[in-house]
Amino acid sequence: MKKIFDIIKTNQLFDGINIDDYSAMSDCLGAKIKTYLKNDIIILSGDRIDNVGIVTRGSVRIFKEDWGGNQTILADIPTSGIFGEVFACAGIKVSPVTVSACSDCEILYLDFDKVSKPCCKSCSFHLSLIENMLKIIARKNLMLNQKIEILSKRTLREKLLCYFDYQRNNSAKFTISFNREQLASYLCANRSVVSAELSKMQDDGLILYSKNTFEIL
Amino acid sequence: MKKIFDIIKTNQLFDGINIDDYSAMSDCLGAKIKTYLKNDIIILSGDRIDNVGIVTRGSVRIFKEDWGGNQTILADIPTSGIFGEVFACAGIKVSPVTVSACSDCEILYLDFDKVSKPCCKSCSFHLSLIENMLKIIARKNLMLNQKIEILSKRTLREKLLCYFDYQRNNSAKFTISFNREQLASYLCANRSVVSAELSKMQDDGLILYSKNTFEIL
DNA sequence: AAAAAGCTGTTGTGAATACAACGAAATGAG
DNA sequence: CTCATTTCGTTGTATTCACAACAGCTTTTT
Numbered sequence: 138m139k140k141i142f143d144i145i146k147t148n149q150l151f152d153g154i155n156i157d158d159y160s161a162m163s164d165c166l167g168a169k170i171k172t173y174l175k176n177d178i179i180i181l182s183g184d185r186i187d188n189v190g191i192v193t194r195g196s197v198r199i200f201k202e203d204w205g206g207n208q209t210i211l212a213d214i215p216t217s218g219i220f221g222e223v224f225a226c227a228g229i230k231v232s233p234v235t236v237s238a239c240s241d242c243e244i245l246y247l248d249f250d251k252v253s254k255p256c257c258k259s260c261s262f263h264l265s266l267i268e269n270m271l272k273i274i275a276r277k278n279l280m281l282n283q284k285i286e287i288l289s290k291r292t293l294r295e296k297l298l299c300y301f302d303y304q305r306n307n308s309a310k311f312t313i314s315f316n317r318e319q320l321a322s323y324l325c326a327n328r329s330v331v332s333a334e335l336s337k338m339q340d341d342g343l344i345l346y347s348k349n350t351f352e353i354l
Numbered sequence: 355m356k357k358i359f360d361i362i363k364t365n366q367l368f369d370g371i372n373i374d375d376y377s378a379m380s381d382c383l384g385a386k387i388k389t390y391l392k393n394d395i396i397i398l399s400g401d402r403i404d405n406v407g408i409v410t411r412g413s414v415r416i417f418k419e420d421w422g423g424n425q426t427i428l429a430d431i432p433t434s435g436i437f438g439e440v441f442a443c444a445g446i447k448v449s450p451v452t453v454s455a456c457s458d459c460e461i462l463y464l465d466f467d468k469v470s471k472p473c474c475k476s477c478s479f480h481l482s483l484i485e486n487m488l489k490i491i492a493r494k495n496l497m498l499n500q501k502i503e504i505l506s507k508r509t510l511r512e513k514l515l516c517y518f519d520y521q522r523n524n525s526a527k528f529t530i531s532f533n534r535e536q537l538a539s540y541l542c543a544n545r546s547v548v549s550a551e552l553s554k555m556q557d558d559g560l561i562l563y564s565k566n567t568f569e570i571l
Numbered sequence: 572a573a574a575a576a577g578c579t580g581t582t583g584t585g586a587a588t589a590c591a592a593c594g595a596a597a598t599g600a601g
Numbered sequence: 602c603t604c605a606t607t608t609c610g611t612t613g614t615a616t617t618c619a620c621a622a623c624a625g626c627t628t629t630t631t
Binding site: 201209211222223224225226227228229264267268270271272274275276277278279281282284285286288289291325 | 418426428439440441442443444445446481484485487488489491492493494495496498499501502503505506507508542
C-alpha cells in the first residue's frame with residue numbers, strides 16, 4: 138500500500154492533494170485495485186466504463202479494432218499514467234477502445250463520477266482533483282492539436298519541419314526520443330521514406346543530423 | 355443584457371446553472387464584454403491570455419501563422435461558441451494563435467482562473483462551471499482523436515471510409531454537412547482528388563452517393 | 572429569362588509516397 | 602571477440618496524390 142502512495146504522489150492528477158486524504162478519497166471515490174497478467178484484456182471495446190484507471194505497476198496498451206479486424210495502437214500508458222479519463226469526463230459510457238496489459242500490471246480505479254458529488258466528510262480534495270483533471274485533459278488537447286497540425290501538412294518535408302519546430306525549444310540543436318520507426322509511425326509515413334527525406338533535407342542544407350540529434354540551419 | 359442571457363442559456367458551459375446566478379457570476383468571474391468590428395484582431399499570437407471568450411454576437415476565426423507567414427485556419431467559432439478555454443485550462447499564458455473577427459461581434463470574457471477560487475458569496479455555480487468545462491474539453495478531445503484516426507490512414511479511400519464510419523450512426527444512409535471543398539479540407543486532401551476517389555469507390559461498388567447523401571454498401 | 576457565381580466531376584501530368592529488398596553501421600548477448 | 606539483432610540509409614518500382622484546366626450542372630442574382 139505504501140508503494141501506491143509513491144505512485145500517486147508522482148501523478149499529476151493528485152497535484153496539491155495531501156496524501157493524508159488518500160483514505161478518505163479511497164472511501165468516497167470507490168477506489169479499487171485490480172491486478173492483471175500480461176496480455177490480459179482490461180477493457181474490451183463495448184464494455185461499460187465508469188472509471189478512471191491509474192497504472193500503479195506495469196503498463197497497458199490502448200488500441201482500436203477496425204471493421205476489418207486490424208488493430209491500431211492509440212497509446213501505451215506507462216506506470217503512473219492514467220487512462221479512460223477522457224471517456225469518463227465526456228460522459229461516454231461504452232468504451233470505443235480496447236485496453237490490454239503489456240505486462241503484469243496493477244490498476245487503481247477511481248469512480249470519477251463521484252468526484253463532483255459532495256460527500257459525507259469534508260473532502261477538500263474534490264475540487265483539486267477535478268481541476269487537475271481539467272489541466273491534464275486540456276494539455277492532452279494541446280498535444281492532439283499539435284499532431285493534427287503536423288499531419289495536416291501536405292508533404293513529408295513540411296511534416297518533419299513542423300514536428301522539429303515543436304521539438305526544439307527555440308534552440309537550433311535538439312534530440313528527439315523517437316527512433317526512425319517510431320518517428321515514421323508518429324508522422325503516419327513510411328520509415329524508409331522518412332530516412333530518405335531526412336537525407337535530402339540535409340543535402341539541401343536545411344538540417345544537420347546524426348542519429349537522433351538534429352540541428353536546424 | 356437580456357440577449358446575453360439568451361446566448362448564455364444555450365451554451366453548454368452554463369448547463370445546469372440557474373441564470374439568476376448570472377449577476378453573482380459576473381461579479382466574481384470578472385465578466386467583461388467587448389465589441390469588435392469585422393477583421394479586428396481580437397487576440398494576437400503572443401498576447402497574454404487569462405480569459406475564456408464566449409461569442410455572444412457574430413463569429414470569430416482562430417488561425418495560426420507559420421514561420422513563412424502563411425495562415426492556417428484552425429477553427430471558426432460561431433455565435434454562442436467559446437474559445438481560449440483549452441489554453442486557460444492548460445495554464446498556457448501566451449497565445450500561440452491569433453483570433454480575428456469574421457464579422458462585427460461581441461465577446462463575453464470570463465476570467466477562468468477565478469472559477470476555482472472560493473469567492474466571497476456562496477457561489478454554487480463554481481462546481482457546475484468547472485464540470486461543464488471538463489465535459490466540453492473532453493468531448494473536444496474525442497473529436498480531435500477522431501480526426502487523427504482519419505488522418506492516420508494512408509490512402510484517401512481509407513480516410514473517406516473511416517470518416518463515413520464516424521458520420522453514419524450504424525445506418526447505411528446518411529448526409530454530411532460538408533461540401534466537397536470542405537470535406538477535402540477536413541481530410542487534408544485535394545478537392546478534385548476527393549471527387550475522383552468518390553467516383554472510383556462508387557464504381558467499385560463500395561458506396562452510392564448523390565450530392566451530400568451517401569450510402570455504404 | 573439571362574447572366575453570374577458556385578459546386579461537382581473528369582482528365583492529364585508531374586510530384587510525392589508506399590512498399591520491398593538490400594547492405595552498412597550500430598548495438599547487444601554469449 | 603563473434604555472432605545475432607536492430608537500426609538506418611539507399612534504391613527501384615508501382616501506387617497515390619497534388620495541381621491545373623475544363624466542362625456540366627445547380628443555385629443565385631439581376
